[in-house]
Amino acid sequence: MEGGLETELSPLASPAERRTAFRIFHRLPFRLETRKSPSKPLTDELCNEEEHNKTTETVDDEKFEADNDDESRNGQRKEEAQLNGQLVERTDILECAWHRRQEEADDAELQAALESEEEQERKVALGTGSASASQADLGEKIDIYGNVSKRAPNDFEHISTFTLLSVYFSWMMLLLFAYLREILKRIGIEDDKSNKERPELKNFTPLFSDFESLYQRNCYIRVRDVFERPIASVPGATVDIIDRISYDGNWTYVHPGSKTNVINIGSYNYLGFAQSSGPCAEAAAESIDREGVAMCTTVHERGRSVSQHRLEKLVAEFLGVEDAICFSMGFATNSMNAPCLVDKHSLIISDQFNHASLILGCRLSGASTKVFKHNDMKSLEKILRDAIAYGNPKTHRPYKKILIIVEGIYSMEGSICNLPGIIALKKKYKAYLYLDEAHSIGAMGKSGRGMVEYWGCNPKDVDILMGTFTKSFGSSGGYIAGSKVSFELFRKSYLIFSARNQPPASEFSHRLLQQSDVPSNRTANLHFHEYHYGQRRHY
Template sequence: MTESSANKPANGEVCHRTTNGVKPCRNGFVKNHYHYQQQHQKSCYLEEKVHLRASNGGLYSRPFLESFEETPMLVAVLTYMGYGILTIFGYLRDFLRDWKIEKCHIAREREEQKDFVPLYQDFENFYTRNLYMRIRDSWNRPICSVPGAKVDLVERISHDYNWTFEYTGRVVKDIINMGSYNYLGFAENTGMCAEAAATVTQEYGVGVGSTRQEMGNLDRHKDLEELVARFLGVESAMVFGMGFATNSMNIPALIGKGSVILSDELNHASLVLGARLSGATIRVFKHNNMQSLEKLLRDAIIHGQPRTHRPWKKILIVVEGIYSMEGSVVRLPEVVALKKKYKAYLYLDEAHSIGALGPHGRGVVDYFGLDPHDIDIMMGTFTKSFGAAGGYIGGRKELMDYLCTNSHSAVYATSMSPPVVEQIITSMKCIMGEDGTTIGRERVQQLAENTAYFRRRLQELGFITYGNSDSPVVPMMLYMPAKIGAFGREMLKRNIGVVVVGFPATPIIESRARFCISAAHTKDMLDMTLEKISEVGDLLQLKYSRHRTRPSADRAFEETTYEDSED
């Protein structure tokens, strides 16, 4: 292997690190080490942190701080015990239902289907029937106002332990909304976006009633695409009416049999569905783990397709900007370096990061200060930061021309509704500062400030939070099954709406609450929320964290070498 000159200092750093007594390893292990270091000497840790920044200096312009504190052993044991007890009672209830002692409220096989393959026997069904239903009141709650910083909820009660709900007709007003993906606070019913959307509705109406390829191609769509391309810094862009379909319908258009998709293990369901629909071989690498990705890339190149050993037609790396359940940010500089080194394609899903990250709000590419042309396919959604609906794909002009004729999303889906288009145009121009105000810029800064404040305070209070220090998605660990329901209920009692996440979306013991910070949250609201979280945290004993200061857990890269492909 030839070593470029740019590569040498990085290697030197790695060597130095190893001699420094820190064995570069995976995330969790470095953290264990951190414990040890903290006990010894604080300055050692500080030195280490600075050092990490230096060692990544070639790739990262800012420190990349991501923490996943390990689960305390006692908590893990108690969590498993709790699930054990609930499972026993689940079997008891299933037994009673089988013997018709108790009425079964949930779907089950009809009498004439009894002798066929059982339909509701697997673990997911058991979980839904016997665990999820008991705390279902924390989910799927209808709201009845704009989901801004505060939101109104429809009050509902259940008389039969969440099997059915009854709406009382009352409204629970002014709940602080910590659950909506309203990162920049553009989900509003007043202000310039709403006014622009209203004006356009009067001009164009709401329905389009055709696809982009037929009669549904409005001038506003063209304007929007040009604007998106300019916003992203790419040659060309395309917009689609639905974010999920943007992923699931465009990946099959881009890639097919005889190609390989290297997908992060925590990729969103839309990416997973798209990858499966494409018929390509799918290989999964460990979450944000570049050694794992490089190994897969090498294997793909060395071995080629199974049996025939022909080279793969295309190798596509699929990653997300911010992972919505972990709050982690992709190690994009490293992914781009690997992509260049092994000449693969890169598909970046910026669903959560667009608008929410970077000094100009232009997503994870802006955050790391990279060149957008290095990413082959830039995908994102308008549902989150822009307060609208739909998704986009950005990239080179040829790619867009190809997608325009081959993507199911473009050919068959009804095109985007004009008021939605107008909402996106207005909010995007606002972020870019093209509306002549600094509102957009201020909101991006406000979001960054709110995020830093909220994350810092949560950590100081002693909660375990996951993810990158700059990510506005803040997962806070709850672990025990009963605490999922209790946390949601207790927070709602205190007029704060939170999202709690349990098993199918997370590993079984890592249940969590997920806060989504918005630029619309004022300092008072955040303080209020933090106070209540602390109160509930004391009540439910959620302050699991054993180190009150931020653990820095960056990883060194022993095997990975970054060479420019041009060398």
């Protein structure tokens, strides 16, 4: 096939164009079927046919055959010219091959849909009942953990048009009155209690933009009493807050000296482990007597502590992977490890709503970054397909590595990533996957192993598993987990110059992951998270 295509391309394309077209063409995960060139010259074949026709057929038959041969040759030449043009213009051949494959996939889906409808009609005719038919529509699938999956991606994220318009209208009215109050403050009708800029600093660069200042003075200040509440206790299931009173519209506060015990729903302490008593807190206190509060050195100088080494082994065992590395800061786990995975010859495909730490890591890596729509598999596949087909638009060379970065649970939206769909695209286009489970680890899955367990996926299908101990585990720091071979790269990178994880935090997390003394209320919280998201995602 390769030799035939090259022979057809040579009359219409230069050697450089042929190499460019074939270099892109051979990297496709599929091949375009073409008709090979005839092995014999067309003139010899026509002569043989004419001699044979003269001896075996009549004149009318010869004329009929000649007309058919002319038509077939003309059609073949048109096909060859069209194919040659497509090979020269690589965009045309990629689109042609892709549309052809899409048509075949659509035909297969249509055939499967017709067969399923016929099967359902047959079941109804046999009297199997509507319950079994509805159960089949759920698409039940038993995962590797033995759980039954009935989840529909992004089913809970759609909102009605009325709700959308109501929210937009409320924001428009809020901003409209904010600008109106700014006008009243400038003309002196309303008292302005905000900080004033000194005259000698008037020509300096402003610290905030005009809109940020407007929003803070007129919108945020009205609900400031809900935020920034000073805490006077351990941030457990309940917390003591210091009472305060404002007489000037939340510009200033007066503290009467009393406290109020309230339910804590404003922290990342999902399972309630951040307490001053219990087996985890006692283990952390004992580690202070053995190893101190901090090691006061880098990994390069004195290596890892015993508690950190035990914690890394337990994290890898807990997640079902080969190796893990623990860090002293969750934000830096994302922002500093991305440059170790990719370089300027790589491509990062990031979700639209990824965390700020992931965005900073993408910028520090120096790699090309493209953003796909939130949880949109079609948008992700289009970017993957274009990246493989066209390569780097600056250098016109193929990317050496493609890394997909997503979150398990998106902290600001509360949505869940479509992990099975992302893994399928990752395998299809031979990309790498980085999964941030900062908010999902410990809080999702029947045993708290995050979105991988929740979806019933194989942990080895995710190249880099990232998580933090500051959320569900009630400690501090973060981790990354994956294969042992790839993690040798991390251990020889900037990690040797970083501070080691604090022994009390490592011991606290290690004691928690052992799960030997986990109270029943923690397990109930975990099951509540599983049930809550499961109900929102069922058909």
